[in-house]
Amino acid sequence: MIMLVVIASVLIVAVTIYQYREEGKDYHNDRLERKEEQVLQSISYALKETTYPVTTENLGHIFRDEIYKIADVQNVNFNIYDLEGNLIKSSRPSFEEDSIASCLDAKILNYLRDSGNKRYVEEKRAAGDNYQATYSYINDPKFKPIGIMSLPYFEDNTFNNKELREFLFRLGGVYLLMLISAIVLAYFISKYITRSLQTISDKMYRTNLTRRNEKIYLESPGEEIGKLVDSYNRMIDELEESAVKLARSEREQAWREMAKQVAHEIKNPLTPLRLTVQSFERKFDPNDPDIQKKVKEFSKTLVQQIDTMSNIATAFSSFADMPAQQNETLNVVNIVKLALEIFNEDYIHFIADEEEIIAKLDRTQLIRVITNLVKNAIQAVPEVESPRILVTVATEDQYVKISVADNGVGIPDDLRYRVFEPKFTTKSSGTGLGLGMVKNIVENYKGTITFTSKEGKGTVFTIKFPKQRK
DSSP states (O other): OHHHHHHHHHHHHHHHHHHHHHHHHHHHHHHHHHHHHHHHHHHHHHHHHOSSOOSGGGHHHHTTTHHHHHHHHHTOOOEEEOTTSBEEEESSOGGGGGGSOSBOOHHHHHHHHHSSSOEEEEEEEETTEEEEEEEEEEEOTTSOEEEEEEEEEEOOOHHHHHHHHHHHHHHHHHHHHHHHHHHHHHHHHHHHHHHHHHHHHHHHHHOOTTSOOOOOOOSSOOHHHHHHHHHHHHHHHHHHHHHHHHHHHHHHHHHHHHHHHHHHHHHHHHHHHHHHHHHHHHHOOTTOTTHHHHHHHHHHHHHHHHHHHHHHHHHHHHHHSOOOOOOEEEEHHHHHHHHHTTOOOTTEEEEESSSOOEEEEOHHHHHHHHHHHHHHHHHHOTTOSSOOEEEEEEEETTEEEEEEEEOSSOOOGGGGGGTTSTTOOSSSSSOSOHHHHHHHHHHHTTOEEEEEEETTTEEEEEEEEEOOOO
């Protein structure tokens, strides 16, 4: 609407200016023709009343005084030339005659001689105004050309320009009012049209697969908007159904994967346990003098395998059922030191920027995080010539930063995205639940865990917990 008003106003202004200029041009052409006709009639009348023979040679005598009378009556100045284009007489004052051409251009003479209406109009610009001059033959009573009359005419457009400015000013006021009205009207119409669309847009923006989404209810929506709302509401119903099915499927899949992993991990110690029992059964001899020693070895093997299965059960239980958080204000530096005391490896080093860094965490879970990361680091450096593990604690803005770095084998690029997946492990033994459990603990405290690794160079795990201000 606004563009239509603007385009219409520009077109109207352009057409108005063009129309005024065309009307001005037609007005001046008509006025020049009338003046020319009146002057020629006065000249013809003077030729009829003169006592001089009507010839070219006598034009200067005939119009010696008469030319001023005609110029005064018609309120115009004009000039009389002979047929060769030489100036004979001018109605202008003597001090202006120097500016009058004393001889006409050959082009004018040729055009007058060859044209059918015996009339030539010359158009020029002089002193910033449009200038016209008309040239016509002066005929004797027998219609024989005896001279040439030149009538100069300066176009005065002052009045027309003033009228044009006033009209454009009034027209501009009208179109300014129309433009303001169009802007206001377009604003309210667009608000009315887009109100329903904005409601739909807001609802779609807040649509989330992880929670229940609200349907859209509009009063008296248009046909198209109503169809769009119905489509959205149907999509929400289908989305909820799909979310329920997906959640059920994910739970079932998770339990299936967990059951497979538990079965796999338990089968590993059961196989050597079964072989040991079968071997003992075949070789058992109560009369053997070393029977006590063999029974002791057999018992030791059974206990080791049972402990392995117990550890597996404990790991899965810890991952599936994390204990409730018992938050307390801790000195993170001391807790990390305490967690490292269970390790006897002399290549484990500890550095802290400060002696005391306070945070609100669960002591047991923090120790579990540190021990899991350090165990992973130890398992990554068995084949390194000079193994080194560095544990650091520092503050970074409003966070506690704990890093565990090793110079081990590193993590291959194609496996990095699976590091925190439950049951994923690159080791021949282990459940693959350690890092998954660490990630759960860290995220429960609104923290983050990241890592950088390079094959053959080592890995650095970095944890950040929100720090409690002193």
